[in-house]
Amino acid sequence: DLMLCDLSMPIMSGMEFVEEAVVQYPMLPIIVVSGTGAMADVAAALRLGVKDYLVKPLDNFQVLKSAMMTVFKAADIQQGNAGDASTTWPQRNEMVDEELAWHFEELDNDPTAARELLTGLMPDIQSSCGSWQLNYYVLQNADKAPVLLDYTWLMDGRLAFYVIDCSSCPSHGTATALLIRAFFNDYLRQQRVHESHIVELLQEIEKHLKSSRYTSNIKCIFGLFDVVNHQLNLMPAGIGGSVQTSEENHTISGQAWLGQKAFFNQGSRLKIAPSGVRLSLSEIDCANFSITLQRIPTH
Missing domain, CATH: 3.40.50.2300 (Response regulator)
Structure with missing residues (x-):
């Protein structure tokens, strides 16, 4: 049909x-x-x-x-x-x-x-699931290809997301971003996503990037947040950053770009304070970008 x-x-x-x-x-x-x-x-x-x-x-x-x-x-x-x-x-x-x-x-x-299409694909700046809320902040050059965020609240309450720096791929940034978006969403529909599956997802995306004539290597980062266990899993692929909680800070290295065997990169598994976490991204060419995950206050 x-x-x-x-x-x-x-x-x-x-x-x-x-x-x-x-x-x-x-x-x-x-x-x-x-x-x-x-x-x-x-x-x-x-x-x-x-x-x-x-x-x-x-x-x-x-x-x-x-x-x-x-x-x-x-x-x-x-x-x-x-x-x-x-x-x-x-x-x-x-x-x-x-x-x-x-x-x-x-x-x-x-x-x-x-640029208009990619900007239009950005999700709502605020979203919630259960007792957790996501907010993101972006400040970027209006003349450059934008940073693209996509996220999905899974059925079990976990949050899967990625961020792409489209300006890092001048020749085919839009096509590469659209393909990553398509395969990311398709993968979530077809699979039960676990931490190890992020590496598998990167492997599959890179296979296609190599075979498509419309794509190039690009900077991005993938993440999976477990709201029950307060655990944040990050897999950088060219984009690094800092993870800030009320208790401690962590630095994430960008490492190899997506398309350069990023599935060999060192991922991070971080225990998050119950109050929440802020992920501020670095190694982005033309933008400031951060994601905040926090508990919704109860009255």
Whole structure:
């Protein structure tokens, strides 16, 4: 099954419809076909998990057919190899590369649109799950490719996240960031994520970075926060920083970039004070960035 959706609809907006459909039918792939190509709309749709975004009028219906066939092939591969990550990953990589190829070429030729898209993909600056709250702060050069954060609260309450310095990859920063985002979210849907799986995730992403003609080495950092055990696991891949709690400070070295065998980097497993933690990132070219995780005060 596949759903095609416009953004201009009666009663409710297409974006509201997509948001509701994703909740009610999480396994149903959606392609948006809209008359607006505004990067804010594209970013909003991608945040909701749509598989592709096509702009009307479609002068060549082969574009729509190609997008639909890519989604169908990806679904067939996933269904035929359910649960076998070693089999599905290489094939899924090819599907994502094919699905987004023409977008990558357009974004490489339009830095302003690329910057607007990446900025639009940034999540809410504040989010909470249970008794814990996440806030992030970013100050960056408006003329440079931005720092991109993505995070997901998992079903068991843990927080998985990553940060990418898109300006560290001048030639293919946008495409590389979009592919990392796609594989990160796909991995979370397919796997039960443990600390050791962060290394496995880096290995799989690096395999694809090497095989794709749209990507380059890039600076980033991956993390997993366990709210029950108050433990923060960090895997740097070019971005370091400092971890501050009410009790102590730790320094994290950036080490090798993603694409340079970053899965060999030394990760950090840190016990966090019950009150929370602040992660301030360094080795970022054009921005100041920090993430704060803290308990929500009870009254």
